[in-house]
Amino acid sequence: MKLGDLVKGGAQEGKEKHVPVVELVSCKECGENAIKVTVGKEVAHPNTVEHHIKWIALFGVKNGVAVHIATFDLGPTYGKPTVVTHANLEGLSELVAVEYCNIHGLWEGSLKL
Numbered sequence: 001m002k003l004g005d006l007v008k009g010g011a012q013e014g015k016e017k018h019v020p021v022v023e024l025v026s027c028k029e030c031g032e033n034a035i036k037v038t039v040g041k042e043v044a045h046p047n048t049v050e051h052h053i054k055w056i057a058l059f060g061v062k063n064g065v066a067v068h069i070a071t072f073d074l075g076p077t078y079g080k081p082t083v084v085t086h087a088n089l090e091g092l093s094e095l096v097a098v099e100y101c102n103i104h105g106l107w108e109g110s111l112k113l
Contacts, residue, residue, distance in 0.1 A: 021037065023037075069095075
């Protein structure tokens with residue numbers, strides 16, 4: 001089995017709570033674009049010790065290769081599964097976010113640039 005076989009996306013049950021939504025947003029401080037990743041945009045994901053988003057990883061796709069941009073480690077009950085970061089988007093064709101729910105596993109979402 002490959003790790004990719006375990007990653008869930010937009011077709012599975014529970015997608016509205018788990019698929020990371022990747023957006024480009026305007027940063028008020030610098031005036032440039034920032035990348036925002038939200039887990040549970042349609043329906044809020046539980047945020048308890050028993051059921052939570054543990055981490056979110058963000059990648060860019062450059063010439064067909066995944067390039068790591070950032071990883072965010074979230075604590076249960078205090079960490080909210082929404083993160084914002086700045087990145088050099090030059091040469092990237094897509095942004096891909098992967099998140100880990102401690103009960104429902106790995107989920108991914110993406111944004112074509």
